[in-house]
Amino acid sequence: MAKSFNIEAITPSGVTFSTTAEFLKLRTVNGDIGIMADHMPLVTELSYGEMIVKQEKGEEVRYYIDGGFMEVNKERVLILGDEIIESSQIDIERAQREKEVEESKLSKLKEEEDIARANKKIQENLMKIKIGSR
Incomplete structure (x- = not known):
């Protein structure tokens, strides 16, 4: 049995979840990273993408995370996210509508910064659609 560690995920609206896990995978600005118990101390900036938490009983819980920071130390992994949504809570229809709105804006934009945004x-x-559809 794999050794476990504590994870606490917080957004501006409060604690999203606090759990014990065997494995954590998420995307940093430098690429994907996996965390297990006794990982070396680390502070890193997070990117948007999928976060997978493998809990003690082997169950995987998937989340959408939209940037933030992560601190890994011997006591816990602390995730400070801009937005963290469990996959089952993602409103796929809303995400689809928001995507379509942005796509329709795209042809009218002229500034590179606005286009990039x-x-x-x-x-x-x-x-979000990909994660919520699994």
Whole structure:
């Protein structure tokens, strides 16, 4: 049996979840990372994407995470996320509508910064749809 560790995930609206897990996988700005018990101390910036928490009994819980920071130390893994949504709570229809709105804006935008922002929102909503559809 794998050794477990504590994870606490917090967003601006409060604690999203607090659990014990055997494995954590999420996306940093430098790529995907896996965390297990006794991982070396780490502080890193998070990107948007899928976060997978493998709990003690082997059950995997999937989340959409939209940026933030993670601190790993010997006591716990602390995730400070801008937005964290469990896959079963993702409103796929809303994400689809938001994606379509951004796509319709895209053809009217002229500034590179605005185009980049719209493309990012489209990609974030596509990721929500993917995670929520599993």
